[in-house]
Every structure is written in C-alpha cells, then in structure tokens.
Amino acid sequence: MEKGEKNVMVVDDDASIINVVKKLLEPRGISVVGVTTGNECLAELENGFRGVVLMDVVMPNMDGWDTIKEIVDRGYKDRVIISMLTGKGEPDKKMDNLKEYVLDYIKKPFSSKNLVTVVEEYLGYLT
Amino acid sequence: MKPYKLVLIGASAGGPRTLKEIFTDTPRLNGSIIIVQHMPQFVNTAFCESLNSVTDLQVKIAENSESLRSGTVYLAPSSMHMSLINNMAIRLYSGEKVNFVCPSIDVTMKSVTRDEGTSTMGVILTGMGKDGAEGIRHLKNIKAVTVAQNEDTSIVYGMPHEAVLTGCIDYQLSPDQIRNKIISFLGILRERI
Numbered sequence: 001m002e003k004g005e006k007n008v009m010v011v012d013d014d015a016s017i018i019n020v021v022k023k024l025l026e027p028r029g030i031s032v033v034g035v036t037t038g039n040e041c042l043a044e045l046e047n048g049f050r051g052v053v054l055m056d057v058v059m060p061n062m063d064g065w066d067t068i069k070e071i072v073d074r075g076y077k078d079r080v081i082i083s084m085l086t087g088k089g090e091p092d093k094k095m096d097n098l099k100e101y102v103l104d105y106i107k108k109p110f111s112s113k114n115l116v117t118v119v120e121e122y123l124g125y126l127t
Numbered sequence: 128m129k130p131y132k133l134v135l136i137g138a139s140a141g142g143p144r145t146l147k148e149i150f151t152d153t154p155r156l157n158g159s160i161i162i163v164q165h166m167p168q169f170v171n172t173a174f175c176e177s178l179n180s181v182t183d184l185q186v187k188i189a190e191n192s193e194s195l196r197s198g199t200v201y202l203a204p205s206s207m208h209m210s211l212i213n214n215m216a217i218r219l220y221s222g223e224k225v226n227f228v229c230p231s232i233d234v235t236m237k238s239v240t241r242d243e244g245t246s247t248m249g250v251i252l253t254g255m256g257k258d259g260a261e262g263i264r265h266l267k268n269i270k271a272v273t274v275a276q277n278e279d280t281s282i283v284y285g286m287p288h289e290a291v292l293t294g295c296i297d298y299q300l301s302p303d304q305i306r307n308k309i310i311s312f313l314g315i316l317r318e319r320i
Contacts, residue, residue: 078169084140091140091255091283096227099255100165100205105140105283121144125173 006030006123007051011041011067012085013059017108021054021085024112025119038062038070045076052122054085054106065094068101077101081122085110130246132158132313133195133214135239137232137262139165139254141282143174146252148302149309150182150200156313159195160184161203161211163232165254168205175202191219198316203230210238214245226258232286236262241269248272248312250305251296254286260293267295272312274298274305 008030010018018034025032033049035041038059053071057064064084071077083104084091095102104118138146142164166174171188178200179186189201189209194216203209207219208230218238225231232251236259239247249266251259253276263273275287277299290296300308 077167081167081170090285095255099139099228099258101167102140102255103143103166103170105255118144121147121177124177125170 005051007049008032008054008119008123009041009044009049009051009080010034010054010085011038011059011064012036012054012056014056017056017085021115024116028116028120030119030123038064038067041067042070042074042076045071045074045080050079051081051126052119053080053082054119055082057084057086057088063094065092065098068098072098072101081125083118083122130244131195131214132246132248133211133239134158134160134248134250134309134313135232135236135262135266136160136162136250136252137236137254137259137286138162138252139228139256139258139283139286141253142166143177145276145280145282145302146178147181149306150178150184150186153182153184153306153310155183155198155316156310157197157316158313159197160200160309160313161189161209161235162200163203163209163230163235165228165230165258166205171202171204178202189217189219191217193217203235205230208234210234214239214242214247226256228256228258232259233262237265239266239269239271246271248274248309250274250276250309251287251290252276252305253282253284255283256285257289259286260289263290264293264295267293272297274300274308276305277301
C-alpha cells in the first residue's frame with residue numbers, strides 16, 4: 001500500500017459493525033477492510049496493510065489485546081495507528097504494556113461523527 | 128519579579144483529540160507548556176504538526192538541553208523520559224519504563240522543584256492506567272495548581288481517576304474548562320517572543 005492512501009481496517013467478530021464503519025467511511029474516500037479475527041488482521045498486515053486499525057477487544061481465540069501484542073512483536077507497529085473500538089467500558093490489565101501503541105479508545109455504541117473525526121485525524125498522521 | 132509559569136500535561140489513550148480540543152484557538156501564552164502523551168514514536172512529528180496547526184503557540188518536539196521559552200509547547204518524544212533541570216531546561220534520557228511507559232508523566236512532573244521563581248500547574252487528561260498520579264501528588268506538595276479531566280468528558284477515565292484518588296486534585300474540568308484554566312493561569316503573551 002502506498003503512503004498517502006487512506007486505509008482503515010476494522011477488526012471485529014461482529015460483521016454488522018464492519019458494515020456500519022464501511023458505510024460511514026467509504027463515501028469519504030477511505031478504503032475499509034473488515035476482518036473478524038486477530039489472525040486475519042495479522043494476515044492483512046503481513047500483506048502490507050498500512051493505516052488506521054479499529055480494534056475490538058472481546059473476540060474468540062485471540063482478543064484485541066493479544067492481537068496488538070502480536071502486531072508489536074512482529075514489527076508492524078510503525079505503520080498502523082490503533083484505536084480500540086469496543087463495547088468494553090474500561091481497559092483491563094492486559095493493556096498495561098501496550099498503552100503506548102493504543103492512541104484512542106472508541107466505545108460502542110459510537111456516534112458517526114465521532115468515529116469519522118477520529119479516523120480522519122489519525123489518517124492525517126499517516127500521510 | 129513575577130514567577131515563571133509552567134503547565135505540565137499528561138495524556139494517554141484519547142489524548143491527541145482531547146489535546147487538539149484544548150489547544151484549538153488557544154493564543155500565545157505567557158509561559159511554557161510541557162506535554163507527555165503516550166504514543167508510538169512514528170507519529171510524534173505528525174501529532175506535533177497537528178497541534179501546531181490549531182494554536183498560536185509554537186508547538187515543538189522537545190530537545191535535550193534546550194531552555195524553556197515562553198509561548199512554547201514542548202512535546203516529549205517517544206521512548207525517552209523527559210525531566211526538567213531547575214525548572215528551566217529539558218533533559219531527555221533513555222531509561223526503564225515507569226508505569227509501563229516511556230516517557231512517563233510521573234517522571235516529568237516529579238522533576239519539577241519548589242522554587243519561588245516558578246509557578247506550576249499540572250493537568251491529567253484521559254488515559255489508561257495510573258501514570259501521572261504520583262506526579263500530581265508531588266506537584267501538590269510543592270504548591271502547584273492541579274487539574275484532572277472530569278469523568279464525563281474523559282475518553283478513558285483511568286488516569287484522571289487515579290489522580291483524583293490521591294486527594295491532590297484541585298479541579299475536575301472539561302477540555303473547554305481546562306483551556307480556560309490554562310489561559311487564565313499563564314496569561315496571554317502580548318510582547319514578541
């Protein structure tokens with residue numbers, strides 16, 4: 001993926017969330033890829049994804065925090081800006097060592113305006 | 128002689144957009160502002176430019192040994208702790224993580240010393256964990272003004288809550304109110320920098 005492209009990855013086991021985010025962002029010229037597991041997220045990164053990652057916390061097998069740890073350990077951290085996108089009210093202890101890699105935290109249900117504002121701000125950091 | 132004024136701000140998750148809200152349309156101010164925002168290193172410059180675009184203050188990434196100047200906002204670079212030397216200059220250094228992070232807000236706040244020539248305000252914004260709480264306790268002990276972002280407006284209330292639990296917070300405010308508090312504390316800078 002080229003520098004300057006506007007890319008967002010939604011990592012959420014609830015496909016309806018992925019669809020909502022696509023409907024909000026794609027009309028704004030933002031390319032959205034949706035994946036439903038941490039492993040699929042890592043595969044996208046291995047294929048060169050660069051952009052903003054909206055990460056759910058509670059997912060089967062590998063949760064959001066474990067996925068972020070893998071992103072860091074595999075050296076992908078310098079091409080993604082990560083915001084949590086989750087119904088979980090407050091972060092847990094698993095994030096203690098990952099704080100510096102999580103720039104934002106959007107709670108579900110989210111407002112459309114808020115989500116767009118956050119994503120556009122952080123996409124601006126990557127151009 | 129009027130004391131030199133310092134504002135120290137600590138933030139983590141949700142901090143970039145909260146800081147942007149606070150600094151939007153903020154005029155040049157008569158003192159220095161120091162920000163410790165937990166963030167990945169590769170976004171340091173972009174975040175700095177983003178803040179610079181909304182305020183008349185000069186926002187820059189802090190450099191080792193530089194002296195503090197009025198009307199300037201200093202961002203702590205990622206992966207380095209930042210402390211103040213005699214409340215007048217910046218020291219950056221590598222070190223073990225404190226509260227799981229580097230730079231740590233506690234490290235910066237605890238480096239401020241009591242000094243009749245300096246008047247200080249400490250602010251804790253949205254974020255996960257407890258970084259900044261001990262820094263706020265220290266600042267209160269040296270007679271600083273202390274502020275925590277209120278629960279209603281905090282994207283993550285962890286850090287402000289931990290600061291409040293110390294019993295050392297003077298004000299719990301929204302970003303708008305924090306902007307006004309900073310402006311009234313520092314005052315508007317009218318002369319040339």
